[in-house]
Amino acid sequence: MRILITGAAGFLGSHLSDHLLADGHEVIGMDNFVTGSPDNIAHLAGSENFSFYKRDVSNYIFVPGKVDAILHFASPASPNPQSKSGFFNLPIQTMKAGALGTHNCLGLARVQNAKFLLASTSEIYGDPEVHPQVETYAGNVDPTGTRAVYDEAKRFAESLTMAYHRFHNVNTSIVRIFNTYGPRMDLEDGRAIPNLLKQALLGQPLTVYGDGQQTRSFCFVDDLVNGIVKLLYSEEHFPVNIGNPVEMSMLHFAETINKVTGNTAGIVFEDARSARDPQRRQPDITRAHDILNWEPKIDLEEGVRRTIPFFKEKLGLV
């Protein structure tokens, strides 16, 4: 297939590009480098099956030639208020990527009779009152809240995707992506894994907030990409959660990271914050298992081990 990936220079988009190229497909990458980085696709520069367009998908998406599939991964996604490329600091661009970007992709999919796959997110569940989250759960999102620029953009994108499927018969799929980590992730993402792994590699004590008993679930990027590709090849139109359902306490996360990195500086406990990492989210992956025969295979120790070289390089430790 000849596959267009928006956000191809991002964390997930670049891994998807790698995977689909390895599967023998031709990949057309598109990115405006607002949140993605040329570094993430530099290794593909010599590949004859990879081409690239620097472009804002909210404005213009047309590419010459036949397109067989479009994967829409372009969007700011970091919830870190300090990140210049996070959605708090790019609220309107984030909403445009979800609305105009998705609309442009669906229009192209329609005229090209191409498959369309939307990267949605566990954020559409908001601050969930149901655990773990099943795909039929309607979520708990305040449309006027500051996070809504991301949450409602993705909810809108899902609705528009279903409308094109129902009304124009476009072959669409929707993946709801849960917390993911691995090489090429943004070190300033602001979430637990990059924060803790940075500290560990710098030989600092790991900061755990509160008593460390709050839980998180994280999926290694290779597992996630395997699930997305299975969904791409499927005929499933309703959303499918892809993520790692193994829930661990933050304390256990920190201990595991210290163990894998050999960091002996220990752990310090600080007062619980309210602004960041507020939600407990855990995917129910029954549908992914039943429909796609997918489940994550890489445990936290192995995932952290595979992530370390990238972090060391970014931190100038090699």
Next chain:
Amino acid sequence: MRILITGAAGFLGSHLSDHLLADGHEVIGMDNFVTGSPDNIAHLAGSENFSFYKRDVSNYIFVPGKVDAILHFASPASPNPQSKSGFFNLPIQTMKAGALGTHNCLGLARVQNAKFLLASTSEIYGDPEVHPQVETYAGNVDPTGTRAVYDEAKRFAESLTMAYHRFHNVNTSIVRIFNTYGPRMDLEDGRAIPNLLKQALLGQPLTVYGDGQQTRSFCFVDDLVNGIVKLLYSEEHFPVNIGNPVEMSMLHFAETINKVTGNTAGIVFEDARSARDPQRRQPDITRAHDILNWEPKIDLEEGVRRTIPFFKEKLGLV
């Protein structure tokens, strides 16, 4: 003020135009007549303070001269699956009006330093699990459901409005409109009041589904418009419910309509349907009362009395 009203030829937009012209403002109407009708604004043709542009606000909204306020009321809104201009049959246009239309309005408001008022809806609460609905309730909307084309478009519009307020300091307001009736409403709207009033005026027995004990709240259009205009003049940025909180059983509605119209054909009971009128929605109007000093003043009997002449004309009974 010089006020741009999108959807000015619609049920609510045309009443708003009347009210604001009577208040001494200049009104610029805009409509593409997909759901609105030239009949609704025909009486304004001679007014020197009213001008009109036939235009799709999802495409282009610029008008010459200074604009002091923009009221975005353009959108399909009928939930009747049989209505050609309802949102079920215009899913993508509905989503465009909510996303692109709102974006165009906010962009114009920003460059003109104009007030922006968004017509949102009780539909953003979806199938509510909280009664009555307060503005802080996050709602119960499945983004992949068939109604989501309207619900998520309006949720997105609210989020984008708040983003422009927070990020670009645009002076914005959001009204969440509950069920409304009155002259110029769509007789094929598919909801209870037009259905029952049509039957009554034609001397037919009124159809009540189930045992008639299910409840509804309806607001007369003059009350609604008064509330919206008060919100327009306010500095309130968070959403405000405007609607009539008086809940009545469908049986009581039907009996009132028969009484006011003098219809002696009685009432027939039919099996409850599932597809239409599924939700019970009732506004909590505490915020409207406290912030705007607003409450509805016209009861059902009076409202129906004022609506009858329009229905008679449309039904060819005069």
